[in-house]
Amino acid sequence: xxxxxxxxxxxxxxxxxxxxxxxxxxxxxxxxVMSLVVFTALVGIVAAPGGVHPWIAAxxxxxIAVGAGAxxxxxxxxxxxxxAVMKRTASRPxxxxxxxxxxxxxxxxTLSVGSVLVLGLLVNWAAGAxxxxxxxxxxxxxxxxxxxxxxxxxxxxxxxxxxxxxIGWVSVTGSVDPGAIALFLIIFVWxxxxxxxxxxxxxxxxDYTRAGVPMLPxxxxxxxxxxxxxxxxxxxxxxxxxxxxxxxxGLFYTSAACGLGVMFIYHAVxxxxxxxxxxxEIACKKLFGFSTLxxxxxxxxxxxxxxxxxxxxxxxxx
Amino acid sequence: xxxxxAIETPMTKTPFSPEDMARRKKRxxxxxxxxxxxxxxxxxxxxxxxxxxxxxxxx
Numbered sequence: 556x557x558x559x560x561x562x563x564x565x566x567x568x569x570x571x572x573x574x575x576x577x578x579x580x581x582x583x584x585x586x587x588v589m590s591l592v593v594f595t596a597l598v599g600i601v602a603a604p605g606g607v608h609p610w611i612a613a614x615x616x617x618x619i620a621v622g623a624g625a626x627x628x629x630x631x632x633x634x635x636x637x638x639a640v641m642k643r644t645a646s647r648p649x650x651x652x653x654x655x656x657x658x659x660x661x662x663x664x665t666l667s668v669g670s671v672l673v674l675g676l677l678v679n680w681a682a683g684a685x686x687x688x689x690x691x692x693x694x695x696x697x698x699x700x701x702x703x704x705x706x707x708x709x710x711x712x713x714x715x716x717x718x719x720x721x722i723g724w725v726s727v728t729g730s731v732d733p734g735a736i737a738l739f740l741i742i743f744v745w746x747x748x749x750x751x752x753x754x755x756x757x758x759x760x761x762d763y764t765r766a767g768v769p770m771l772p773x774x775x776x777x778x779x780x781x782x783x784x785x786x787x788x789x790x791x792x793x794x795x796x797x798x799x800x801x802x803x804x805g806l807f808y809t810s811a812a813c814g815l816g817v818m819f820i821y822h823a824v825x826x827x828x829x830x831x832x833x834x835x836e837i838a839c840k841k842l843f844g845f846s847t848l849x850x851x852x853x854x855x856x857x858x859x860x861x862x863x864x865x866x867x868x869x870x871x872x873x
Numbered sequence: 874x875x876x877x878x879a880i881e882t883p884m885t886k887t888p889f890s891p892e893d894m895a896r897r898k899k900r901x902x903x904x905x906x907x908x909x910x911x912x913x914x915x916x917x918x919x920x921x922x923x924x925x926x927x928x929x930x931x932x
Contacts, residue, residue: 573889576896577903610921614914673911677918 575654582648583631583659584624584666591850592623592719598854599723599738601861602803607727615678615726619719622670622686626693626715628663632656633698641762674726682726689718703767706774713746714739720854733872737797744791745850748784748823752843755780755826757836781827784842788823792816795853802870808856809868819849 596619600612607615631638631649639650648654654662667690675683697712717739724735753759754770755777763770772780795812798804822842829838860867889897 573893573897577899580900608921610917614918617914673914677915677922
């Protein structure tokens, strides 16, 4: 890591360690990301065929949440140098000096091992193995390798955020089925346009440039990023309909997903066409905000459909 | 006699201030609660996985 760590080491906490509060450790878990992980994993559990005891489902959700939090802590340990120079992340516990990098590492590793063991022992080992792979992928593949090396970081790294509904599904069935892959693909294809819309904001783009993170707008320019956002958005729409083709969802989900898809494309087209001035910035912010809402609604639709007992289509493929 | 100011050495320095101790105590309490929760979770899960037949098996 860079010499920015020297600054971190000169803060008071470095003298003795152990300065972090319970709140600081909670912040290491990236609670906002964790809440999305819990929600999508819950949908994976509900959408999976068959059933599972509500207590086992709750244990699975807790283990997945803690596993996601552990990955967040390990990410903050490794990325402390980048976080320190980016305004958006400079107040995180490690660059702020509240928690030592070593403490974040120990915390993340302990929770990683603990969450995988709990999921494996109390739910099933297929889900436990998938959670272990997800943590490994997020830290070793995305954080340590792709993030600092390629503009495709968010495309491949997005898989880490796409695994939770699959882990939820496998917690019920014990196997990776086509329906689980469909839920995975929705988040996987959604991730690039979502994060690139954020990366196009001027101050965020400046942050990434300063930190030397090769995000697509920094490396390939904003025009190419706008083109890629539109392409991924157009790919996302048919992917959203995969659960219906596989017999996981029905008419309610399909019709609502089509409407939401049209709105997503509308925002992506605006980002593609409006390239200058405040209007361009606003278009990017609107796309980022809508994409967040879109993912929540898409997964909420599956949840509502199941809770209301609405019928799913007969599978066309799979 | 002039008063000699106390010299702080690694041996005489108090390792933790009252604020540090309060933080440590709170962290230890949270840790204890988490461990107790884990014990309860393993116990309840064991009962749930054994199922309703737990009271009916023959010894």
